[in-house]
Amino acid sequence: xxxxEVTSAxxxxxxxxxxxxxxxxxxxxxFLRSELSLIFLRWRxxxxxxxxxxxxxxxxxALKLSSPGGGGDGQGPAFFVQVAGNGVFLALASLNVLxxxxxxxxxxxxAGDSVAGEAGHGTLxxxxxxxxxxxRLLGIKYAALVIFCLAACAVVTVAALLIGAALFPVGPVTLxxxxxxxxxAGLLRLAFVALYVAAAMxxxxxxxxxxxxxxxxxxxxxxxxxxxxxxxxxxxxVPQFAVVHPYLPTHWWLSFDALLRSPIxxxxxxxxxxxxxxxxxxxxxxxxxxxxxxxxxx
Amino acid sequence: MTSASRAAGQRDEISFGxxxxxxxxxxxxxxxxxxxxxxxxxxxxxxRFRGGQVAVDGIDLAVPHGAVYGFLGPNGSxxxxxxxxxxxxxxxxxxxxxxxxVPMPAGTNTILPRVGSLVEGPAFYSQxxxxxxxxxxxxxxxxxxxxxxxxxxxxxxxxVGLLSAARKHYRAYSLGMKQRLAIAAGLLRPRELLILDxxxxxxxxxxxxxxxxxxxxxxxxxxxxxxSSHLLAEVEQICSHxxxxxxxxxxxxxxxxxxxxxGTARILVRTAQPAGAAEVLAKLGLADVRTGExxxxxxxxxxxxxxICAQLVHSGVPVAGLATPRPxxxxxxxxxxxxxxxxxx
Numbered sequence: 001x002x003x004x005e006v007t008s009a010x011x012x013x014x015x016x017x018x019x020x021x022x023x024x025x026x027x028x029x030x031f032l033r034s035e036l037s038l039i040f041l042r043w044r045x046x047x048x049x050x051x052x053x054x055x056x057x058x059x060x061x062a063l064k065l066s067s068p069g070g071g072g073d074g075q076g077p078a079f080f081v082q083v084a085g086n087g088v089f090l091a092l093a094s095l096n097v098l099x100x101x102x103x104x105x106x107x108x109x110x111a112g113d114s115v116a117g118e119a120g121h122g123t124l125x126x127x128x129x130x131x132x133x134x135x136r137l138l139g140i141k142y143a144a145l146v147i148f149c150l151a152a153c154a155v156v157t158v159a160a161l162l163i164g165a166a167l168f169p170v171g172p173v174t175l176x177x178x179x180x181x182x183x184x185a186g187l188l189r190l191a192f193v194a195l196y197v198a199a200a201m202x203x204x205x206x207x208x209x210x211x212x213x214x215x216x217x218x219x220x221x222x223x224x225x226x227x228x229x230x231x232x233x234x235x236x237x238v239p240q241f242a243v244v245h246p247y248l249p250t251h252w253w254l255s256f257d258a259l260l261r262s263p264i265x266x267x268x269x270x271x272x273x274x275x276x277x278x279x280x281x282x283x284x285x286x287x288x289x290x291x292x293x294x295x296x297x298x
Numbered sequence: 299m300t301s302a303s304r305a306a307g308q309r310d311e312i313s314f315g316x317x318x319x320x321x322x323x324x325x326x327x328x329x330x331x332x333x334x335x336x337x338x339x340x341x342x343x344x345x346r347f348r349g350g351q352v353a354v355d356g357i358d359l360a361v362p363h364g365a366v367y368g369f370l371g372p373n374g375s376x377x378x379x380x381x382x383x384x385x386x387x388x389x390x391x392x393x394x395x396x397x398x399x400v401p402m403p404a405g406t407n408t409i410l411p412r413v414g415s416l417v418e419g420p421a422f423y424s425q426x427x428x429x430x431x432x433x434x435x436x437x438x439x440x441x442x443x444x445x446x447x448x449x450x451x452x453x454x455x456x457x458v459g460l461l462s463a464a465r466k467h468y469r470a471y472s473l474g475m476k477q478r479l480a481i482a483a484g485l486l487r488p489r490e491l492l493i494l495d496x497x498x499x500x501x502x503x504x505x506x507x508x509x510x511x512x513x514x515x516x517x518x519x520x521x522x523x524x525x526s527s528h529l530l531a532e533v534e535q536i537c538s539h540x541x542x543x544x545x546x547x548x549x550x551x552x553x554x555x556x557x558x559x560x561g562t563a564r565i566l567v568r569t570a571q572p573a574g575a576a577e578v579l580a581k582l583g584l585a586d587v588r589t590g591e592x593x594x595x596x597x598x599x600x601x602x603x604x605x606i607c608a609q610l611v612h613s614g615v616p617v618a619g620l621a622t623p624r625p626x627x628x629x630x631x632x633x634x635x636x637x638x639x640x641x642x643x
Contacts, residue, residue: 123423125421129387131407131410295388
């Protein structure tokens, strides 16, 4: 065995080089693709995405069953009352509901697992010995998380739109400010809402990545991220803490309704996006500070 | 294999033009980088963990180029921590080291692609197949050519005999298959240095023999192999050089022959009259005469065994057998590493 096969494997450098070097971008894409396939081909993550798709369906059915009465305009959560009149609002209602728990939980699971899972499995030491490069590995991990956040928001939005269109009439969208815009313009606004929510989740993912870099127990990391998110949401609802509200990581999550006014309420939107960006940068830096110096003993 | 054909598999930054295939003497430390210097050198390498526990205490390794170097020591003597430092996974508290003549950790990105490793047992993604696992690790290597990935993965799997199980899920692999997959990961591309931490841990005798054969093959290709073990027998069969660790310190480094020559040879006489034999041995001036059931022994000193035999026969001692055993390596290791060393595994 072997000698022949190994020499046949040997073309690696010399022949590979002769055929021209492969640029770093190709290597980044290849590594990112590998990372994405790990995330998206994992049954647990697919189940989470399925739940994200199923909840809008449940909300839609529930609203369809209760729609004749209308149920009192003042009491229903935002967007719910509009769903009966326009299925597009089911997407907004779904994002609104899922942002409370399920969406952050999904992101927490994947983000908490990102580094801690590799450490817990022991695959981290092999990745680093390859060497994947610590900065590069962290960058790839975060890029994959951001893509997962986008996918999660897209799943909710698309599932809600489909079920909304199936159960309710769909037409020109009446914004929160009372103006009515065309369906196409409404869908565009909805796409921006989904992107805004994905940005919020990407900030949470950065927090998750940092926490994940501190442990080799993914469950611990996931729990910590969720506790942090819930603590922030609770604090955000306590009026006595009003001073710190704008600085809480979850405070701006629901500000996507700024996109549903005419004109768009830019200050709220910028505040939100700035908050997400700052959180991503701070926790990205924490993750890097930890990961670049940590002894990998798992 | 000649050095020229070996160099063909290497990158061109460093040329190994004039290496002969003789393992270098252990004394050949600290050659300038770029020459065919030692594959691994460490100088005062120390790791003190946060609890204050010193896992590795100022070790100076010199692993000659082309050697199969056995890194021996009891469990907990600092072998794995040393290997983790060599690979840049753990940051040394003090001291420095070079791999293939290049200082680490500065050379991490340029040198580690030329180093294959197995650290503290195999670790893979249980939901992926063997092939997909290797593809994952190959994708993480920014110096591996994606165009040759499939062929290289195939060759690596073939080399460890896993080609038929390539599509099986890793979680369905036996321990021996997992271990072999880990070695395959180290062989995804030609390496100049292979660092294997306990490669036969947990394997049955059959698997152990396969891995040993694999290591011999790899070494025959000119790859320097650094293999840690707590099993003496393993090291004795495949290694040209050994380093022995004891509680974080390197207590011996050299060739196996160096180690053997540390022991003093004895003469052992098998006889029906041990007492008579012992008397003759003592009369000949041999030290440390001992008797056992049907045998007598003494330190050989400088005397010729055949003359001792003649004397015994001359004195009427029936000699059923004569041997001049040196202390087994096992004895020497126990001596070096102290109690608690598992020589038999």
